[in-house]
Amino acid sequence: MSMAAPTASSARERRVLVLGYGNPGRQDDGLGPAAIAEIESMGLPNVTAFDNYQLNIEDAMDVAAHDIVWFIDAARIGASPYSVRAVSPSPGIEFTSHIVRPEAILAIARQCYDAAPQAFLLAIRGYEFEFIEALTPAAKDNLDAALVMLAERMRAMQAEAAPMEAL
Amino acid sequence: MTDVQIDRPTRKIVIDPVTRVEGHGKVTIRLNEAGEVEQARFHIVEFRGFERFIQGRMYWEVPVIVQRLCGICPVSHHLGAAKAMDVIAGVDKLTPTAEKIRRLMHYGQVLQSNAVNFFHLASPDLLLGFEAPVAQRNIVGVIGAFPEVGKWAIFIRKFGQQVIAATGGRRIHPRLCVPGGVNQNLPVEQRDALRKDVDQIIEWCGEALEMHKSFICSHEKLHETFASFPSSYMSIVGADGGMDLYDGTLRAVDADGTPIFEGVRPADYRDYLIEEVRSWSYMKFPHIRSLGREDGWYRVGPLAQLNCCALIGTPLAEAARKDFMAQGRGGLVHATLAYHWARLICMIHCAETVRDLLFDDDLQGTDLVVTGERRPEGVAIIEAPRGTLLHHYEVDDHGQVTRANLIVSTTNNNEAMNRSVKKVAVDYLTGHEITEGLLNHIEVAIRAYDPCLSCATHALGDMPLIVTLEDADGAVIATRVKQ
Numbered sequence: 001m002s003m004a005a006p007t008a009s010s011a012r013e014r015r016v017l018v019l020g021y022g023n024p025g026r027q028d029d030g031l032g033p034a035a036i037a038e039i040e041s042m043g044l045p046n047v048t049a050f051d052n053y054q055l056n057i058e059d060a061m062d063v064a065a066h067d068i069v070w071f072i073d074a075a076r077i078g079a080s081p082y083s084v085r086a087v088s089p090s091p092g093i094e095f096t097s098h099i100v101r102p103e104a105i106l107a108i109a110r111q112c113y114d115a116a117p118q119a120f121l122l123a124i125r126g127y128e129f130e131f132i133e134a135l136t137p138a139a140k141d142n143l144d145a146a147l148v149m150l151a152e153r154m155r156a157m158q159a160e161a162a163p164m165e166a167l
Numbered sequence: 168m169t170d171v172q173i174d175r176p177t178r179k180i181v182i183d184p185v186t187r188v189e190g191h192g193k194v195t196i197r198l199n200e201a202g203e204v205e206q207a208r209f210h211i212v213e214f215r216g217f218e219r220f221i222q223g224r225m226y227w228e229v230p231v232i233v234q235r236l237c238g239i240c241p242v243s244h245h246l247g248a249a250k251a252m253d254v255i256a257g258v259d260k261l262t263p264t265a266e267k268i269r270r271l272m273h274y275g276q277v278l279q280s281n282a283v284n285f286f287h288l289a290s291p292d293l294l295l296g297f298e299a300p301v302a303q304r305n306i307v308g309v310i311g312a313f314p315e316v317g318k319w320a321i322f323i324r325k326f327g328q329q330v331i332a333a334t335g336g337r338r339i340h341p342r343l344c345v346p347g348g349v350n351q352n353l354p355v356e357q358r359d360a361l362r363k364d365v366d367q368i369i370e371w372c373g374e375a376l377e378m379h380k381s382f383i384c385s386h387e388k389l390h391e392t393f394a395s396f397p398s399s400y401m402s403i404v405g406a407d408g409g410m411d412l413y414d415g416t417l418r419a420v421d422a423d424g425t426p427i428f429e430g431v432r433p434a435d436y437r438d439y440l441i442e443e444v445r446s447w448s449y450m451k452f453p454h455i456r457s458l459g460r461e462d463g464w465y466r467v468g469p470l471a472q473l474n475c476c477a478l479i480g481t482p483l484a485e486a487a488r489k490d491f492m493a494q495g496r497g498g499l500v501h502a503t504l505a506y507h508w509a510r511l512i513c514m515i516h517c518a519e520t521v522r523d524l525l526f527d528d529d530l531q532g533t534d535l536v537v538t539g540e541r542r543p544e545g546v547a548i549i550e551a552p553r554g555t556l557l558h559h560y561e562v563d564d565h566g567q568v569t570r571a572n573l574i575v576s577t578t579n580n581n582e583a584m585n586r587s588v589k590k591v592a593v594d595y596l597t598g599h600e601i602t603e604g605l606l607n608h609i610e611v612a613i614r615a616y617d618p619c620l621s622c623a624t625h626a627l628g629d630m631p632l633i634v635t636l637e638d639a640d641g642a643v644i645a646t647r648v649k650q
Contacts, residue, residue, distance in 0.1 A: 025235025053241065057287050057306070058325045091307035094288070095192060095610045095618075095632045095649075107307045112317045131220035133235070 016154055017066035017117075018049040019059060022074050028126025028139040031074040035124065038147050044154055055100040060108035064115035068157065070150065071102040074139075075123035081142035082149070087119040122146060192618070194609055194634045196592045197641070204596060205639070207589035209581075209613065221571040226255050226562045230344045233558070236573075237619055239283070242276035242331055242341060243551035247558040249344030250414070250547030254434075255562055256346035257539025264532030265348040271524045272334035272343055273413045273549070278368075278517035279327020280552035281469070281510045284617045285375065286320030289507045292611045293382045297389075301603070313378070319371045323514070326361075326368045330521060333357035348536030355531060362525050369483065369518040376487060376511040383508065391494075394503040394587040394612035397422035399455065399464070400471035401579070402555055403548050404429075408477035410484075410516060412550040418475045419455060419465060424499050427455055433548040436557060442574065452581050453574055464582035467554025468616065469509035474499045479512075481519035487512045503587050506615040541566070551576050553617055577619040587612040601634050601647040609634060610649070 018039055024030030033051035040049050050062065055071075063069050071087065089110045090103035102121055109115045124146045126139045135143065192209060199205040217236055224232060230249040234241035246269060253261065261269070291304045294313060302308075310317035333353060335341020343349050383390045401419040405411035408418075417431035417439065428439050442451040443460060454463030465471070473492070479485040491508055494500050500509075524530060546559045553576035561570040591608045610632060636645045 023235055025232070053237075054239070056324065057283060058321050058328065061321060061325070091305035095613045100287070104306070107305075108310070108317070108321075111307045111310045112321065131217055131235075 013046060014067040014157065015065070016044075016047045016068045016070065016157070017062055018047060018070045018072060018150075019055065019062075020049070020051045020072040021054050023053055025131060025133050027128045027130055027132045027134065028136055029074050029129050030133070030135060031124045031126050031139060031143055032072045034135060034140075034143055035072045035122075035147060035150075038143070039150070042151060044151065045158060047154060055102065055105055057100065057105070057108060059105050060112060063105055063117060063119075064109040064113035066117050069106075069117045069119040070122055071119065072122045072124065072146075074126040074129075076126065076129070078123060078125060080125040080138075081145040082122060082124045084120055084122050084149075087121045089116070122150060192613070192632050194588055194632065195637060196588075196596065196634070197637045198599075198639060198644075200639045202599075204589060204592045207585055207592050209584045209588050209618075218571040218573060221560070221568050224568050226252055226560065226566050226568055227346050229560065229568060230346075231340070231342055234340055236575075239280055239619065240276070240551050240553070240556075242272060242335070243549060243556055244558075245335075245341060245344060246273050246276075246413070247547055247549045247551070247556050248560075249346070250549065251545035251558040251560050252344075252346035254545030254547065255542050255560065257541050258347040258537045259539075260537070261348055262532065262534040262537060263529040264352050265535055265537075267524055267527060267529050268334050268349055268351075268353055269344065270413045271353065271521060271530065272331055272341065274517040274520045274524070275327045275330025275334070277327075277412055277550075277552045278514055278521065279324045279331070281514045281517070282320060282323040282327065284552070284614075285379075285507060285510055285514070286316060286323075288614050288617060289510075290316060290320075292614065293379060293504075293507060297607060297611055298604075301607070304607075315374070316378075319375050322364075323368055323371060323518075326364055327517075329364075330361060333361060345536060347538055350535065352532055352535065353530040358525055358530065361521070365518065365522045365525060369515065369522065372511065372515045372518050373483060376508075376515065379508060379511055390504045391502050394590045394608075394615065395501055396503075396586055396590060397499075397501045398466050398583060398586075399427060399458075400474040400499070401455075401465045401467055402472045402475040403550055404476050405480075407480075410472055410476040410479045410488075410513075412472070412513075412517070414549070417548065417555075420475055420499070422499065422501065424474070427457070433546040433557070434544075436546060436548070436559075440574075451574070451578055453579055454582070465579070466583040467576055467579040468506060469513045469554075470500065470503075470506045471554060472513060472550060473509040479516050481516050481523070483519055484512055484516035487515055503590075503612060503615045553577060553580070553619060555579055575619060577616070580616050580618070584613060584616050584618065587615070596636075599636060599644045601636055601645050606632075606634055606647055606649055 020032030020036035022029040022032035024033050036049045036051035087102045089107035091107040092104050106119055125142050128136045195208045196204060197206045221229060230245050230252060233244040233248045236244045287306050290309050294309050295304050331341055335343040399419060399421050403415035404418045405415045418429040419427040421427055431439050439456055440453050441456045442453045444451055454460055479488045491512055544561045548557050556576055557574040559572040560568055563569050588609055591612045595605050595608050632649045634647050635643055638644055
């Protein structure tokens with residue numbers, strides 16, 4: 001095992017990582033994993049998509065191996081159907097290991113691998129978070145809208161190979 | 168970011184339904200008339216709804232469904248439910264292949280979860296110091312000061328995930344277990360890949376332990392006294408009294424190390440434990456029936472696993488256990504910060520056990536499932552990373568679950584966490600101000616237990632820790648929120 005830095009890529013082959021996280025057993029908390037399932041079916045070039053219950057420290061390895069990273073999470077509050085903001089490395093410490101934030105993952109990637117991908121947080125608005133394994137119709141609508149935006153942005157990015165701005 | 172709100176005398180914090188979803192932790196410290204700390208409560212959020220959610224499901228579905236309980240410990244719930252469903256399936260003994268591949272998965276899970284706790288959550292406090300600036304006291308600060316820690320953190324965690332993926336077919340939502348057995352053995356290619364790395368993992372766990380002990384040596388008094396108190400402990404142990412995180416009987420010891428009960432079969436847990444509901448918390452308060460509500464509380468988790476077992480069956484971990492227990496000067500070790508030391512010893516034991524299993528040919532066996540005559544009820548206990556985890560189910564004649572009861576590790580530690588927070592408040596609260604230092608120290612105490620908040624993470628609507636100071640009448644004196 002080594003801590004060798006992940007392979008870099010050329011500007012024309014910008015690799016995109018999409019990390020969707022949440023609990024599909026808690027209704028709209030499953031928006032992140034649901035987004036990943038849809039993205040995988042799109043077959044977008046140079047796009048890798050992973051889902052998980054939550055972010056974990058080893059995600060820093062995958063983050064460091066990509067040029068652009070999209071974190072996708074459900075939002076309990078905030079704009080509908082979704083909001084996007086740029087995310088920067090910022091280490092933090094919590095009171096439980098059940099919380100790891102995108103900023104912390106980026107900070108670990110920077111510290112361990114000297115990697116600084118562009119990163120964005122796509123927060124898709126959810127409404128119900130009970131023990132039901134299905135999205136609410138309103139959250140599903142928000143997911144669909146978010147995916148249209150995301151697919152367009154990723155295709156545009158690949159075509160232009162240009163830096164993205166926060167929406 | 169920390170927000171401070173002071174002097175809001177009419178506001179009273181209550182647990183409302185929204186916060187159940189949000190999943191944050193609240194600490195309430197109440198003073199008496201003399202201005203001294205009277206009581207401290209850590210209002211952690213738990214979802215009892217899950218037990219109702221299970222009702223009506225077919226019993227063989229449950230080991231997969233329960234993984235939805237927790238994003239950190241899905242494997243523990245998967246295995247806990249599977250063991251209970253073995254009982255319901257009428258199976259008391261699995262095939263060697265099934266038993267061992269489940270063990271492999273479990274020890275891989277405990278290894279990676281404990282690694283996250285120690286390296287990501289605890290090491291900033293321990294290696295950089297409680298008083299280090301917040302901007303530095305995090306995993307990135309640790310990696311800056313101790314670059315090897317970053318390597319250990321990521322690769323030990325990743326190795327544990329690889330064990331889970333190899334045994335469960337996938338790293339997320341593994342589907343290894345079925346009632347009475349498993350649905351796959353360990354492929355040789357996966358075994359060989361894991362064999363290549365396991366010695367390195369054991370070595371790194373040992374190096375992490377030595378690094379941690381250097382902290383203890385330089386902070387001996389702090390380590391012994393911080394948030395600490397004597398208590399009873401409970402865990403499962405194997406037939407020889409040794410540490411067994413997958414299967415065994417319940418053992419509880421009092422603060423002097425005298426057994427309260429031992430050899431208790433999971434099915435008999437209700438004869439020894441009772442769960443109490445209190446109005447101010449969604450969590451249950453389990454306690455030892457024979458000792459009653461006031462004295463029957465106990466601690467679980469790595470510290471309890473060390474205090475309850477008579478030995479550890481792998482050599483490096485056993486040597487580390489003896490060194491650890493020497494701190495108790497012939498008795499138990501009660502230091503709350505010793506949870507971290509114990510956690511590292513458990514990691515060594517897990518890594519050694521994984522190695523032993525990887526060289527056991529039974530893992531390539533093809534006899535995977537045993538059948539039996541169905542029973543109406545099943546109880547199982549497993550030692551999850553945070554401690555004793557109990558799954559109890561009843562099913563009807565059609566195999567549908569009619570009742571479920573789960574006692575999770577964090578619930579077992581409920582009273583102990585309150586007492587640790589109170590100890591910190593007594594030792595570090597001065598006047599009526601919730602200082603940054605007090606907030607930090609409360610967090611350090613809570614991190615030792617690493618409470619499980621169930622699984623609902625949200626980009627907006629985060630999980631802050633809220634500390635509230637109340638006067639003797641319950642009026643809020645000060646509130647501090649750590650975002």
